Amino acid sequence: AQSVTQLGSHVSVSEGALVLLRCNYSSSVPPYLFWYVQYPNQGLQLLLKYTSAATLVKGINGFEAEFKKSETSFHLTKPSAHMSDAAEYFCAVSDQEDTGGFKTIFGAGTRLFVKA
């Protein structure tokens, strides 16, 4: 069964600094990897998705993630943090089941704080 680990429950950066949120998945390569963002009192918004078409995936709001099979990682980055990036970020792995459906497993989440 797939699993996903997010390193660091809290990350704090200064405005304008690099954002790096770490995510590692279990050893078997999943069909899909996602990053979602959750702002306070809201649902999950898709940031980006990996589907094996390209190892570097660009998402919304200036975020991107690189799939590294050798490291079983899918870390999320943004060159310059903005105050509006403060939120909870979830890495997720989706695998196809024998029934043809999909099951998604979520990491524990990383809360990003942005200091002025």
Added chain:
Amino acid sequence: SAVISQKPSRDICQRGTSLTIQCQVDSQVTMMFWYRQQPGQSLTLIATANQGSEATYESGFVIDKFPISRPNLTFSTLTVSNMSPEDSSIYLCSVWDRPFTDTQYFGPGTRLTVL
């Protein structure tokens, strides 16, 4: 992308009562899911509700406590029965948008507080 709405957006309920949460999608989808997000926690899958079949529940969740209906390809309900304070959570509806974007989308959630 699929746009999902949920009703109610929040509710405060008394112990022992039940609440039914509605999920409406703006397109026809086969795969629909219900998640629970306890305060400060990640998402836990409650069940998968595919149209035309019985809902499939994850370990730790049972139909008597969380009955689900899926009458068509755009709508589902989740009932939280005989509630206790431990059921206080955000409940999220989600769909897998196939064959169009092959992406999972989420509704805004229902914030439930049980007193």
